[in-house]
Amino acid sequence: MTKSAIAFDLKAPVRETWELSRKLVKACETLRQLGEIKAGVSPKEVVFEYDKIKLYHYKSEAPITCRVPVVISYALVNRPYMLDLQPDRSFIRRLLQEGLEVYVIDWGYPTQVDKYVTLDDYINIYLNDCVDFIRDSARHSAINLMGICQGGTFATIYAALYPKKIKNLITIVTPVDFSTNDALLFRWSKNMNVDAMVDAYGIISGEVLSAGYLMLKPFMKISKYVDILDMMDDHEKIENFLRMEQWILDSPAQTGECYRQFIKDLYQQNKLVRGGLMVGEKPVDMKKITMPLLNIYASDDHIVPPNASIPLNDLVGSSDQELYSFKGGHIGVFVSAKSQKELAPAIASWLHKRVN
Amino acid sequence: MEKITDFYKDWADNLANVQKAFGNFGAGERRESETAKKTHDLYEAWTGMGQSWANSMRDAFEEMMRATAKGAGRETLANIFSSAETYMKLFEFWLPVYKSLQEKTFDLASYQRLFDSAQYKEVLNKVFDFISPGTVNEFYGQALKYLETVTPVAQNFSKQFTDLAQSGAKMYAGFFSGDVETAIKNYENILDAYQRGLSPMFKVPAMGKYREHIELTLNMLRKYPPFMAQYAKYQGLMHATGRKSMEKIMAQFAQRMQENAAVPGYDEFFKIWAEINEQAYGDLFNSEELVALQNELQSAGLAIKKDFQKLMELALANYPVVLRSEMDELYKTVHDLKKRVHDLEKEKTK
Helix, strand or coil, X not given: CCCCCCCCCCHHHHHHHHHHHHHHHHHHHHHHHCCCCCXXXXXXXXXXXECCEEEEEECCCCCCCCCCCEEEECCXXXXXXXXXXXXXXXXXXXXXXXXXXXXXXXXXXXXXXXXXXXXXXXXXXHHHHHHHHHHHHHCCCCXXXXXXXXXXXXXXXXXXXXXXXXXXXXXXXXXXXXXXXXXXXXXXXXXXXXXXXXXXXXCECHHHHHHHHXXXXXXXXXXXXXXHXXXXXXXXXXXXXXXXXXXXXXXXXXXXXXXXXXXXHHHHCCHHHHCCCEECCEECCHHHCCCCEEEEEECCCCCCXXXXXXXXXXXXXXXXXXXXXXXXXXXXXXXXXXXXXXXXXXXXXXXXXXXX | CHHHHHXXXXXXXXXXXXXXXXXXXXXXXXXXXXXXXXXXXXXXHHHHHHHHHHHHHHHHXXXXXXXXCCCHHHHHHHXXXXXXXXXXXXXXXXXXXXXXXXXXCCCHHHHHXXXXXXXXXXXXHHHHCCCCHXXXXXXXXXXXXXXXXXXXXXXXXXXXXXXXXXXXXXXXXXXXXXXXXXXXXXXXXXXXXXXXXXXXXXXXXXXXXXXXXXXHHHHHHHHHHHHHHHXXXXXXXXXXXXXXXXXXXXXXXXXXXXXXXXCCCHHHHHHHHHXXXXXXXXXXXXXXXHHHHHHHHHXXXXXXXXXXXXXXXXXXXXXXXXXXXXXXXXXXXXXXXXHHHHHHHHHHHC
């Protein structure tokens, strides 16, 4: 190699790249030394099972002050333990501390055998069975239903089909108006050839779905992993980071037929707003949602933009309804300090007022 | 444990040596010099050093993957290594900028002359995990091997096509040039070459059941080049966006220099690079053009996948294995029966 004349100081840039190498060595040591990372920390037990669905009942140390239990319907696309990542970042723990009795539906990990499981199965069998189980156990004719993200869309549909079984409906970062193009997933899904996708794959694997999510912010992903190198001396921070990583990577598949209908009827034809959605043989009429509604959206949500959630209040027939804007992103709603401090108590307070 | 500790030490020493060597590069020859050639020498010097660094890192990565248990930690480590590699690769593009900023000679025109777009495509290919021309060759190679395996009439078939595949390699590479017209022309050439090469197969009499294998394989092969042409178009858009973003970043630096602002460090450049690219790609992903192309690409890719599945069914039909379509029927039956039993149980409970 020819040695050429250099009239500038190389030390600074070389120092920066050397720092990266040093941090990389440190990262290897740190990550190798860390043991198993546990997420989903609050004590719970399975109280009902059907197919791959499990209904968890959370044990509470605090006295239950809200007489009607709440069941949480989470999205199919990720695991619900994001609501209970670690003791100081547990949305569920905060709800328990506020005196709620909490159940969570775990939709499980679909495999090829589940490719024919439909939206009808999720709403009219799985969700309905869970609700019936809790109604029977708690001896209440109606219970509180909280839906999150895609699970919120399920909850909304369910509340429209079975209004008598739901005392209060809470939706969090829930898409109902799919006409928006404010988020890439909405834009991308509009013309997606979902038939070809389901016919080819059977079930839509978590890897395929995750690849789509990661493409939303590809450069942020790189920056994130370079930036984390600065935290390698702080084991607590790294463990927190890894818990979130574990959750991101833990992405169940979606059953083919449910995915097909969800994309076609909702993302592409916006039937919750335009009308005409059929779940099995039951037509979904949003005006039949007459129970009190608390609709929570995140102002900086890049996955479910506010415009997809806010219209819910105009679609339902509830006279008692509230729209709550949370300043933060799609995940921050559940794991941020603000969520623990403000959102969980606000939900509990809203429920207490309507139940007791 | 001791072995691992030694490994860290060796690796760290190795990295230190690589970077020390680079730090000493040109020492003692600090004359004023502004020629593009010398800047280019510097660029090449870093490329060499960067390569040594990357090699050292890859060895370390493999060692770490062996030593780290599966799980979030392992996946995170893999992502960290991949991102660090991008960080280091990008340094090549920063170095000449840093030099000219320090020397207050930076201008957009000279940067554009020095900018190695082929090298920069490598950075973007890594960010977006694009497939390489080798994948195309592999696809054709495997398809032809398949024909040779399942159809006696196609013995030595792949041998006949080795030359064709080799001469086609350049054309495949052309798919990735980002020049869409060239890619489509290459697609037509490849398709034509394969059709001419394959036509004698259909003149062989009494091919019987093998004809279906060959037709299905050909059908799949025919769909692949148009898919690749679309893919080239997609890559072309992605690369063009990357280039434009880089120009935007450089324009920012030119402005800074005019304002006599402090020369930014590499970390700062990296942050600016990530932010500007995120915005630019966000806009691209939101554009009608890319969304339409993405959907066409997806449909074309899935059509190939469906053909492949049909082909596998055909290939496995005579073996004692359950086929995908048979399992599908079973899954459907299981689903319907479960639902029926559930409804009956529910009815009974009422």
